[in-house]
Amino acid sequence: MDPHSLKKLNALRRERRAAILLTDLEDGRDRVIGEGDPVAGALGEAVSRGFRSGKSGVVEAEGRNFFLNVHLPAPRLVVIGAVHISQALAPMAKIAGFDLTIIDPRTAFATPERFPGVPLHAEWPDEALAHQPLDAYTAVTALTHDPKIDDPALCAALEAKCFYIGALGSRKTHAKRINRLTEAGLALAALERIDAPIGLDIGAATPAEIAVAVLGAVIKALRTRGLGDRSAVA
């Protein structure tokens, strides 16, 4: 491996950016491809597939064998609201492999008794997100029903191009939210990225079922995210 490749790869990984190390198995030469870097032809298609699926493997292109080692940042899920749905969502998300954090400034909700073993910040989203910034490999779900808490987090999520952004509330509640955020200066096209009513449409009735719908939507967004789509809506 080229020492420069190793340094570049590790630098991208430290910044929580997706990267692929491409090794030509015939001559041993390698190079690092960052997410969004243009790669032509069949190899380019394999690279795009790798970034979407996160799967590493050998591909044949241009009559040669290449090994693509895909390094995706661990997906994070930031939940705004230490509410009933979050109590179900926390263990489910952990099982599904997400690194989950809960933020809720209301200290009566954000207690370790209600969320044993879950990273919990009893702070306003702006404060909590200052020490753990959002990024493209983070999903944000706003579940408090309180605009004072949810709205700033949604704005931060849009700004950071989070791969999934969802907000709890009926269509009526969401229409009001869109009005507030538009008045605050956000573009309507950007606001369309917010999944509301939140989650997959599975007729979820209980808090635990809503948690399943939310986690399903997060996973769907992670696995189907189009690299072009994300920059197009930015």
Place this chain on the structure above:
Amino acid sequence: MSEQNQTSEMRDPLMIAEDWMQAGRDVAIATVVETWGSAPRPVGSHLVIDADGNFEGSVSGGCVEGAVVAEAADVLAEGEPRMLEFGVADETAWEVGLSCGGRIKVYVERLG
């Protein structure tokens, strides 16, 4: 959480390889490039080895690491990468216990 991240970074073979390289050590990197059947470590897993036979990471959860470390010494000396294959039919793998029924292909190369 930050503590968790630190811990995983400390154990990360590629980060370790960079540290070793910067400390002036010769480093070989072994990578699982293909698996068949029930392989203990996924494609893309790394084992990094220095010239003294120190190693970090894993390509098989312990079954064939010894054999990979031995090959890495040759790769470090000669500079040419090689492809190793281990499976149930392989005597070495049997000896060291890759009895899970899987087969793995491991690419070993020198850093630099």
